[in-house]
């Protein structure tokens with residue numbers, strides 16, 4: 001089982017049309033035809049959107065994403081037009097709202113991996129490949145790869161897992177030229193981000209980007225980086241100080257939540273059909289502190 005424990009209702013804002021309620025973000029279209037992305041404080045674990053929220057999470061991840069877009073500007077243009085809260089929207093939207101160019105999205109989840117874990121590890125154990133790419137023998141959970149690899153996936157509906165596909169399959173679906181551009185851009189952005197994170201004591205194990213096309217003045221198509229980037233929701237961040245290949249690495253943000261949900265204290269079994277319970281206050285507080293820490297360590301700024 002998976003999904004929302006409590007499905008949130010979209011906000012009624014004059015001039016905005018509600019498009020989509022994601023696990024974490026709510027999407028609207030404004031009268032100019034731009035996309036309004038609002039990051040909530042919802043959090044998910046074990047494929048469930050939990051009944052508890054982590055205060056400020058949506059704001060922290062939005063500010064982190066904006067900071068990254070800035071760091072990447074010379075590699076690829078991004079989709080953000082402004083951070084203005086639409087007139088008539090709840091005051092709580094401040095800091096969590098991005099008004100974005102509405103792009104023609106490329107339907108590929110562009111994953112870069114510098115380390116082996118998750119679905120990559122599962123495939124590696126079966127065939128010594130990830131997305132069909134051959135890897136050396138002897139790698140274990142958390143091993144650094146000889147070099148970063150592009151491991152695309154196709155998008156799945158809420159609750160379903162994305163499906164890893166080969167580069168050749170991506171080229172068949174979106175064309176050879178776009179596939180090459182996706183791979184090149186994904187690896188360039190990952191490399192930049194990995195180096196920045198490493199300097200700040202954080203391992204960027206893997207991350208997912210989404211891209212879209214915009215048509216620029218001369219009628220040419222231009223690839224733009226979209227969605228959120230390099231947040232704990234789209235990436236695996238591990239504290240470098242405790243990185244140790246050969247076991248599951250503690251995740252930077254959700255470890256407290258996962259540990260508590262699987263402990264006796266929660267009374268919940270992730271394998272069962274029943275929805276997860278609300279988190280105790282101390283788990284909420286500890287999680288919030290982790291998001292703040294990730295933001296502060298990566299950006300070098302103070303969260304306020």
Ligand SMILES: Nc1ncnc2c1ncn2[C@@H]1O[C@H](COP(=O)(O)OP(=O)(O)O)[C@@H](O)[C@H]1O
Nearest residue numbers: 022023025035079100101102103105210226227
């Ligand atoms: N600039 C953009 N233009 C058009 N669609 C976008 C843009 N940026 C992100 N998206 C799309 O918006 C949606 C965001 O939804 P999200 O909150 O991630 O929910 P989920 O991925 O769970 O459906 C995704 O489908 C993403 O591809």
Ligand SMILES: [Mg+2]
Nearest residue numbers: 022023227228
């Ligand atoms: Mg998404």
